[in-house]
Amino acid sequence: MEVVEGLMTQSAQLREAAYLSDQNYDQQIRETVASLRHVISKKSLAAFASNASLLDHFDPVADSLVYLFLLRAQIQAFQEESRENVPPALLPPGNLWSRIVTYLRAFDPVQVRYAGQEWRQLVEIVAQAAQVVSKPILAVRPVRDAMLRLDPSCAVFTSTHLLLVRLCLRARAYTHALPVLDKYVCHFPTSISHATSKFPVLPCAAHDSSLSFITETSGISSKLAYKDYLQYFLLGGMIYMALKQWGKAAHYLGVVISMPTAGPISMIMVEAYKKWILVKLLENGKVSSPSNLIPSHTAKLYQSLARPYVNLAHSFQRGDLENLEAEVDAGRDIWCTDHNMGLVSQVLSAFSKHTVMGIRQTFAALTVKELADQASSMRMSDEATESAIASFIMSGAVKATLVQHSSGTSSTMLRFSAARSSPQFSDESKAQACLARESQSLGALMESLHEIGHHMGLSNEFVDGMQRGQIWANADDANTGIGEDAGLEIDEDLMGEVP
Amino acid sequence: MELPPFSLEQISKLAANNFPPSQLFEILSQYETDASIMSAGSGSAETGGGDPQLLSLFYSSFFFAHLLTKQLPEARALTQRMPETLRHQDPSLQNCLTLLRALWQTQHAQVYQILRGLPWPESLQPLVRRYESFFQDDTLIAISTCYEAIRPSTAANYLGLDPQTAEQGDSAVIEKFTSCGWTWDPAAQLLHPSPIVVQTTDKPSSNGIRETMAMLGNSGK
Numbered sequence: 001m002e003v004v005e006g007l008m009t010q011s012a013q014l015r016e017a018a019y020l021s022d023q024n025y026d027q028q029i030r031e032t033v034a035s036l037r038h039v040i041s042k043k044s045l046a047a048f049a050s051n052a053s054l055l056d057h058f059d060p061v062a063d064s065l066v067y068l069f070l071l072r073a074q075i076q077a078f079q080e081e082s083r084e085n086v087p088p089a090l091l092p093p094g095n096l097w098s099r100i101v102t103y104l105r106a107f108d109p110v111q112v113r114y115a116g117q118e119w120r121q122l123v124e125i126v127a128q129a130a131q132v133v134s135k136p137i138l139a140v141r142p143v144r145d146a147m148l149r150l151d152p153s154c155a156v157f158t159s160t161h162l163l164l165v166r167l168c169l170r171a172r173a174y175t176h177a178l179p180v181l182d183k184y185v186c187h188f189p190t191s192i193s194h195a196t197s198k199f200p201v202l203p204c205a206a207h208d209s210s211l212s213f214i215t216e217t218s219g220i221s222s223k224l225a226y227k228d229y230l231q232y233f234l235l236g237g238m239i240y241m242a243l244k245q246w247g248k249a250a251h252y253l254g255v256v257i258s259m260p261t262a263g264p265i266s267m268i269m270v271e272a273y274k275k276w277i278l279v280k281l282l283e284n285g286k287v288s289s290p291s292n293l294i295p296s297h298t299a300k301l302y303q304s305l306a307r308p309y310v311n312l313a314h315s316f317q318r319g320d321l322e323n324l325e326a327e328v329d330a331g332r333d334i335w336c337t338d339h340n341m342g343l344v345s346q347v348l349s350a351f352s353k354h355t356v357m358g359i360r361q362t363f364a365a366l367t368v369k370e371l372a373d374q375a376s377s378m379r380m381s382d383e384a385t386e387s388a389i390a391s392f393i394m395s396g397a398v399k400a401t402l403v404q405h406s407s408g409t410s411s412t413m414l415r416f417s418a419a420r421s422s423p424q425f426s427d428e429s430k431a432q433a434c435l436a437r438e439s440q441s442l443g444a445l446m447e448s449l450h451e452i453g454h455h456m457g458l459s460n461e462f463v464d465g466m467q468r469g470q471i472w473a474n475a476d477d478a479n480t481g482i483g484e485d486a487g488l489e490i491d492e493d494l495m496g497e498v499p
Numbered sequence: 500m501e502l503p504p505f506s507l508e509q510i511s512k513l514a515a516n517n518f519p520p521s522q523l524f525e526i527l528s529q530y531e532t533d534a535s536i537m538s539a540g541s542g543s544a545e546t547g548g549g550d551p552q553l554l555s556l557f558y559s560s561f562f563f564a565h566l567l568t569k570q571l572p573e574a575r576a577l578t579q580r581m582p583e584t585l586r587h588q589d590p591s592l593q594n595c596l597t598l599l600r601a602l603w604q605t606q607h608a609q610v611y612q613i614l615r616g617l618p619w620p621e622s623l624q625p626l627v628r629r630y631e632s633f634f635q636d637d638t639l640i641a642i643s644t645c646y647e648a649i650r651p652s653t654a655a656n657y658l659g660l661d662p663q664t665a666e667q668g669d670s671a672v673i674e675k676f677t678s679c680g681w682t683w684d685p686a687a688q689l690l691h692p693s694p695i696v697v698q699t700t701d702k703p704s705s706n707g708i709r710e711t712m713a714m715l716g717n718s719g720k
Contacts (some may be wrong), residue, residue: 093536137535137580172576243572391605394641403647406688415647 003039004054007070010035011063014111026202029065029114036069036115040076052095060099064108065115071100072118075125086132090125100126104146112150113203117219119150120160127163137171140164144176150220151210153444154183158214158221161185162228165235174242181236181252184444188224191216230256230268237275241343246283253279257302258291265301271338273302277309278343285354287313308334316347319355321376324348352377353392360400360416367411368402386412502526505533507553511622514560517629520567527561531580534558538582554582555589556622562595563626566602567633575599591620610634611659635659639679643692651676654690 010032017028054074060067074096078087090096100122112119123146130139143164147154154161161180168177190211203213214220237252256272273290280287290299303310308331315324328335328348335341355375359366368386372378378385392398403413503509513526534557537549558581565574578586578596586592594617601609614631638657642649655665655672665672673683673690680693 092539133539135535135539138532141529141532172579174576175570175573242576387605390642390645393645394605401647402645402649404649404653404689406650408650408652 004057007036007039007066008057011058011066014065015062022202022205026204029111029204032065033114036065040069040073055099060103061106061108064111067103068107068112068115068118068122071096071103071122075122086125086128090129091133092129092135092138097126097129101142104142105149107146107149109150110204113213113218113220115219116214116221119146120158120220120222123147123160124163127167130167131170135171136167137173140167140171140173140176143167144180147180151214153210154180155186155444156210156214156221157185157188157224157229157232159224159228160221162232162235165232165239168239169235169242172242174239177236177239178243181239184441185232186445187211188229189214189216189218189221227266227268230259230266230272234268234272234275237272237279241275241279246279249279250276250283254291258293260293261298265298270302270305274306274309274338274340275343277306277313278340278347281313281316281347281354282343282350285350285357286317312344312347316351316354319358321351324351352388353397356389356392356398360398363416365413365415365417367413369411371414382411389414502529505530505537505553505557507550507556507622510553510556510560514556514563514622515625520564520633524561524564524568524570527557527564530557531561535580538585549582551585551589554585555591556620558585559591559595559620559623560626562592562599563623563630566630567626569637571599571602575603590618591623594619607638607657608659615659631659640695640697643679643681643695646692648687648689648691650688651690654692 014028014032017025020028055067055070058067058070075087075090078089078096079085082088088094090100092098104123104126107119123143126142127136127139130136143160147158147160147164164180165177168174187209201207201212203218207213233252233255237249237256240246240249240252253272253276257269257276259269261269276290277287290302294302308327312324312327312331315327325348328344331344332341335344352375355377356371359371359374366374368382368389371389372380372382372385378388380388386402389398389400390402393400393402400414400416403415405412510527510530513523516523518526534549534554538554540549558577562574562577565571565577578592578599581592586596594613597617598610598613601613611631611634614627614634619627635658642654642657646654651665651668651672652662654660654676655662658675660672660675668685668688676690676692677683679695682691682693683689684691
């Protein structure tokens, strides 16, 4: 019991230190963390670990650090007792599970910056426990909320980013990922020497950027590999695909395919390229050239590795429905193997919409009957064709209007014109909302750019660091193959399930 | 904010209250964890774990909350997250799936038939009625920009009104459209829709635009 009393005293001291200067608070937190790590390593709490009421003596918010370490001690004790990584006592909806979830919603984000490793382990164990009971949805909110609590900007890429998108895909809870996915990832955790070489920063101080406290040594992220970053953007793209946000999906997949690589392109990149083609067709009805960041030889390599997809895109863009259907049929095994059958089906369904959009280039107005004659894909009754066109217009995909005649026997006129666009007020408010969103994004990007500029300008070691980063990336590239395949196994199962 | 415990009363209360759609969605979203845990627990062999009545009401209400916030793809994802046995056997969830299909295929007339004709549980009725009204308003706004001229029967079909009565130029039906600013040409027997302006509650902020433009200007230097 002496140990517990000691913890209570330490926690009380920490509460008082919060009102002192940043230096004093920093020192107090460091001492507390060191002491707690010592207690855990010596297993001094082993006797109390299984005592659920132990945590009742502490407040998860005010005593965040102590609470975190006590949770760790309890988990460790149960793990040792059961010899399982996720012991039964930890599974939802158990008492310990509830305590962890409550903690992840309420912890003090400043104190936790000093115990990043323990915080991450807690987040990871929540994800594992939810998956053990085949309910990944249970971990989605706690993980996401914990991430946003620790770093509301989510601008520094961490292993938890990848964990969250995986959970959301597995749980089919796509919108839950958006508060993180919609933010820009601008940095990787840097080595502590970069951040503190000339101007030591205290994690507990107020920071313009989370890059100051999410470092390689903070433990907030596990060690990252090149592949993790690619997978995050591939899986993120898949989430946007599931939500039919084709523009954002194309952007995320575009990040993967334009990733600089010294060696050969990886399977993840090829996978992303295949999806990127389909997503671009769904977004615009055509496949524009990929980013000019991709060297021409890499672009050629992509095209040769994704030949059936390129052929499919050509048929689509030529407006040749018969050929398109033939390509879809011929490549059925390929789409199924790649788990892209759902997307290919959507491409086929979107053909009519893009045909109508294409007819706009030739005609200013025509009757629905004439349109059906022009577009071989509209093999329906006039009434059904009109209804389909109306739904394209209502969804905002086609800018046109319909003019019916008083007689039901006269074919309705379709006018491609912007004259009857939404009222001015609506346009202005939309533009304003769009500008406000862009303003926020721009603000976040400017801050990150400033941060990068700051490091580049002040740190002499920056270039050395970049060189080390190159070696790191190259070393990982060299391992492309088995490792990549192993990583994709899980994802590919998920890809097929995307509607 | 701590929510009241997950119970039939609480979900019924939420379904009956007129919360703004986004608020309703957020509250129900927080209960999904409870529902998921409950469904994994012990229960009857037929319906899976937990209280089937509560789970059915929760998932149906949450489904409608998705529709009220115009999240159709995510509503579809929700149907895949529902406990499988319950989804296959519960009449209310089956109705939700039928409704989803009609919405996915933009079958307006069918949507009204499903909302009005299928047997929805009493406690879900407020949300069903609310969505019907929402869908009608939303469709009215959409066709007001889609059509320059429209026959009353077509317009009535989109809004779930009787097409035959509308075809005969029934004044009560025509009045419904003209009250929204549409004009009625009795000679041609055509309605001329006028785009409906939906004002947002957000106040215009010219400062925001100014700041953005300034930022764009600075970043180019």
